[in-house]
Amino acid sequence: MPRGLIISAPASGVGKTTLTLALARAFRDRALAVQCFKSGPDYIDPAFHAAATGRVSVNLDSWAMTRQTIEALVGRGADADLVLAEGSMGLFDGVAMPGVSGSGATADIAAMMGWPVLLVIDPSGQAQTAAAVAAGLRDFRSNVRLAGVVLNRVASPRHESLVRGALADAGIPVLGALPRHAEIELPKRHLGLVQAEERRDIDHLIGEAARFIVRHVDLDAVLQSAADWSPKPALSAANFTPPGQRIALARDVAFSFIYPHMLEGWRAAGAEILAFSPLADEGPDASADVCWLPGGYPELHGGRLAANQRFQSALACFAATRPVHGECGGYMVLGTALTDAEGVHHAMTGLLGLETSFARRRMHLGYRLAELASPIPGYRTGARLRGHEFHYSTIVAQPDTPLATVHDATGAVVEETGSRRGNVTGTFFHLIAEDK
Template sequence: MPAGLVISAPASGVGKTTLTLALARAWRNRGLRVQCFKSGPDYIDPAFHAAATGRASVNVDSWAMDRATIAHLVGRGSDADIVLAEGSMGLFDGVAARGVSGTGATADIAEMLGWPVVLVIDPSGQAQTAAAIAAGLRDYRAGVRLAGVVLNRVASPRHEDLVRRAMNDIGIAVFGALPRHAEISLPKRHLGLVQAEEQAEIGELIDEAARFVSEHVDLDAVLRSAAARSVPSAANGLNVTPPGQRIALARDAAFSFVYPHMLEAWRAAGAEISTFSPLADEAPDASADVCWLPGGYPELHAGKIAANARFRSGLRAFAETRPVHGECGGYMVLGTALTDADGISHEMTGLLGLETSFAKRRMHLGYRLAALAAPMPGHQVGARLRGHEFHYSTIVAQPDTPLAAVHDATGAVIAETGSRRGHATGTFFHLIAEDR
């Protein structure tokens, strides 16, 4: 297992992603091989990681994955000089009920893999209290080791001195302090960070972040704090069945999200993947035996999708004889209609009766455990699938046969059951793993 660090914080929005990208690029610029991972189900950050390191990043998730699967995934960093795992939310934030190997908290990954934690602390509006927060996180859970902290958005040299002295008094190393610097802030969007592939200037932003962090953080001290633990991996790798031998995968700005580890597992199992662009009015490969529409941002491109007759007719023809599956945004496009944020209704492909609307945004967020009531590509009736749902659409109609009985992480029933009609299936959750 490579030496690694977990980049975490007391809460979201403190600067974990910026620091992760900056460290990764700064060390890469020094000639080090850097491997990143993302703790939890966030599907956008791994693309930023890849842009910073030149190496693909994947998610590791203690709620949805067992220890052997996580060890298998992090094994991709065995040739790296340093591993950085970016956390999600606060260090100990997870769900109330334990999943496969944990609650989905970043702390689970830190303890499981033996990677010390570098905390990003934003002391805005406080001084010595920041040290009390850091001490509380350090001592909260045995088995999670704190390497030190990086202060972010420090107001002045005096402010920095007050916080540093307080940290020193309780034995917490301060690796650096970043003054406020809006220029390195990554752009935002309605689902959080924008996708890296949409940002032509992402390389420049990461370079600037790396330069800035290199000036204010002791990179050598951070690197020396990394550690590792040997974790046995699964001999058979990931427990993922490809949906077919030849998979036609929608891939463009409207259909941009599928977990990287899923695609890798499909290929490792011998499946062939061909991509097509619905936004370019392309139809799925006629030689494929299954079509998969991932999530993304179809609501931002609904008018174009509705107008692309070749895509729509080609998908309908494909579905007459072979399975088509959609996840979240892909599921919405398989439906009858999608109403955008301006209240304009757009005709979708009509393979399912689903009607969704973004006119009144309502967040749907959380882990999902689905027991299939009907088969879907790659999975039979009764399969227990673990995934994650995150979108702002509202169901107007979901008239087809439910695909699954879906519950959240606490066991509460979820109305977004997914649908099945003919060869078409769809879910609002993005598949992460199947229970072994």
């Protein structure tokens, strides 16, 4: 029977990802099968999880997904010894207006699955107050159980002793204490972590983190703190509608932001995925019936994409007869131009009129609920789609027919409607699930 545990924290930037990766590898080194999940809309961390465990990690999202879908996805952990689900933001952080099965908070998944929470606390600049924070999180919601605490970035043995004593007085077990150790810090970028495939040393980095954790965390206590869990039999993932039977999928470091559960759902429904690399100047497979361009970091590769005429001409030829859809970065590449953060103007494919700029940075962040005014591959007019938007580009021009009416999680209308021109469509949000 597998055991389940949530890794969470009071806030972002405390060390959840590093601890999750280190624990996953350390338990794998003990010959345990470890299954990771990511709570919330993050398309980067699951790739790091896979590097640590050798198993595909997927997102669990209580705002966008039904409980049935979440239970179907976690069923993949049925053959694991240990499930580690990494949270997002702070433990109880979600949106004010609940979605399908919750607010998107990590606590929703903890309560739904019955997995206790291993809390990562950074007591920098604190001592006994860290215990008050942990106790407040423990008592905030009755159906969320705290397994214990791992202290991160402890300044000195005296500092550790003060914090441990306060936590003991509060009845909260400390399962580990990590001194500052810069070598295991993972590099950041504006959307979060640098992607796993960009780090040739990722296996060494995770291995070093695991060795560090072994010296400072009681792995036996962590394993015992996880809850026995009886997963339901995995349900069919075919409710994730594929956009076509043969899908030409842009796939390289400029086009990598697509949720793993979407790809698995497409395959489970019988679709074939034909990957191609725009950065390698490749076009979509001519035998495909649809082309999908995920998001990523096209602004870091604007010059190459603009120069890759074989990619651009092949995509234009494809779009003349078959549907093409882009999400966020993919949508920007379908537009006429992209200005990067240095102010350099790059001509894009011109299949849509969209023009974007990173020189005028403005953060767009949040859940999105879109009602389609016209169809996109796999979804009819009127379909309601749940997704998430996170980018720093500014719309300079968006002259094409709006694709959808889009609301944020509060119900407010947002200006990023997406666009349609002929067979080509695009959205700024990344699709998570249909709202059924």
